[in-house]
Amino acid sequence: MWEKISQSILVNNFVLRGLVLAAIFLAIIFTYLETQEGNISFVYNNF
Amino acid sequence: MVRKIASYLGSLLIAILVTVGVLSAYSHWLDQQLALLEHKRVVLDNGNRTKDQGLYLLQRSVRQGDFILVGTSELSSPVPQNPKNIFPNQELSLPINMVGRAYKQSLLDGIMLGAIPASDNTKMAMVVSMQWFFGGDIDKKGTQSNFSEIQYYAFMHNDAIPTESKQYASERLAKLLSGEGQVGAACLYAKLHSSDNVINVLGRSVLYPFYEGKYQLLLLKDKYNAYKFLRDAEEIDYEVKNLDWQQEQSKATAMGKEKCTNNSLYVYDEYYDKYIVQDWEKLEDDMSKEKLLDSKETDDYKFFLNMAVINNYKPYMIFMSANGWYYDYRGITKNTRYKLYDWLEHETTAKGFSYLDTRAYEYEPYFYCDVMHLGWKGWLYVGENISKHFGK
Numbered sequence: 499m500w501e502k503i504s505q506s507i508l509v510n511n512f513v514l515r516g517l518v519l520a521a522i523f524l525a526i527i528f529t530y531l532e533t534q535e536g537n538i539s540f541v542y543n544n545f
Numbered sequence: 546m547v548r549k550i551a552s553y554l555g556s557l558l559i560a561i562l563v564t565v566g567v568l569s570a571y572s573h574w575l576d577q578q579l580a581l582l583e584h585k586r587v588v589l590d591n592g593n594r595t596k597d598q599g600l601y602l603l604q605r606s607v608r609q610g611d612f613i614l615v616g617t618s619e620l621s622s623p624v625p626q627n628p629k630n631i632f633p634n635q636e637l638s639l640p641i642n643m644v645g646r647a648y649k650q651s652l653l654d655g656i657m658l659g660a661i662p663a664s665d666n667t668k669m670a671m672v673v674s675m676q677w678f679f680g681g682d683i684d685k686k687g688t689q690s691n692f693s694e695i696q697y698y699a700f701m702h703n704d705a706i707p708t709e710s711k712q713y714a715s716e717r718l719a720k721l722l723s724g725e726g727q728v729g730a731a732c733l734y735a736k737l738h739s740s741d742n743v744i745n746v747l748g749r750s751v752l753y754p755f756y757e758g759k760y761q762l763l764l765l766k767d768k769y770n771a772y773k774f775l776r777d778a779e780e781i782d783y784e785v786k787n788l789d790w791q792q793e794q795s796k797a798t799a800m801g802k803e804k805c806t807n808n809s810l811y812v813y814d815e816y817y818d819k820y821i822v823q824d825w826e827k828l829e830d831d832m833s834k835e836k837l838l839d840s841k842e843t844d845d846y847k848f849f850l851n852m853a854v855i856n857n858y859k860p861y862m863i864f865m866s867a868n869g870w871y872y873d874y875r876g877i878t879k880n881t882r883y884k885l886y887d888w889l890e891h892e893t894t895a896k897g898f899s900y901l902d903t904r905a906y907e908y909e910p911y912f913y914c915d916v917m918h919l920g921w922k923g924w925l926y927v928g929e930n931i932s933k934h935f936g937k
Contacts, residue, residue, distance in 0.1 A: 511552075512556055515552075515556035516555065516556040516557070516558070516559025520559065520561075520563035523560060523561075523564040524568075530766070531765065531766050
């Protein structure tokens, strides 16, 4: 019985960990979508 | 122990699968939203970074057959004859998309063309300035501020572009982007693709997943930015102007006369006061050593022409001369300037493209509004010639 419960928690933790990690990845990526990286943010005009 | 490692790897796999799944669903949703906005007519002025340094909005213009006008700072000339007010007209009735800002020159324009193949009916004109050839090489800061990472990666992903051209662009970018942290990843990518030595090949293999992932994220970001822009931009009426070119020239002369009153160079008063009058003595012959044709811009221009050929563009090239009185004074003689115009015409003709030569107007009052930018009469003349060229 105890072994079954601990196994179940392990399985749940393993899935939960994956989901938490995915949430972190997505938070980083959606923040990135709002940033200016990729194009320099300053405007240069020397004329 | 093994079980623990397997558990952590499993978590990572789940995280990756969920992330990729959510992003794919989001990308699909953006595609649907963009499809709904496909025919929304909006202003496509130059200087819009989402457009000029992105992919989606330029591809949209190519797909829809807009008239694409590529240039630099003259696109922002403060005259009513600015192309945004001349197009569409009775002879060229397509919506206009103006692309470019100061310092976006042949190298970056060539990369842009290499990233976005033309369609069968793409109509594109490009204004080339004499100032691009000053100083031996192009402006580093200016190039950095106009550089588009997504266009560069798309260019490098285009199988139609020969390896030598990719190496040429990468070698130039590796040098021009160096020292600027915001484009550090692209600079390293450029270095790794500038030649095929062992270290570069190895570096490319190791970093392939990173750059491929970054490219995919930039594509998603580009779609997201385009969606936001199209969603929020005001919808405009599509008005085709009916212009009497001769009558407009008379109006342009009158406008120029009104704006240029305090100098004999025929530049508008505010410009003369701000940029010329206080340095006038120092400017005499200060550019007499300028050769123009020694500039690396000449190789970049050849690169641009090659990219146009490879990606099926047939650009109409506008060779913008300059204010003759001003550059005579600074020591860039008519002879030096004409050598450049001759060279541009030779290279352009060799690729089978048409061009507009404006050297005859270097001493025409009000053709330029300042020392280098097309003005009241200049933009009208260029606009008329573009219209007639594509309206044939």
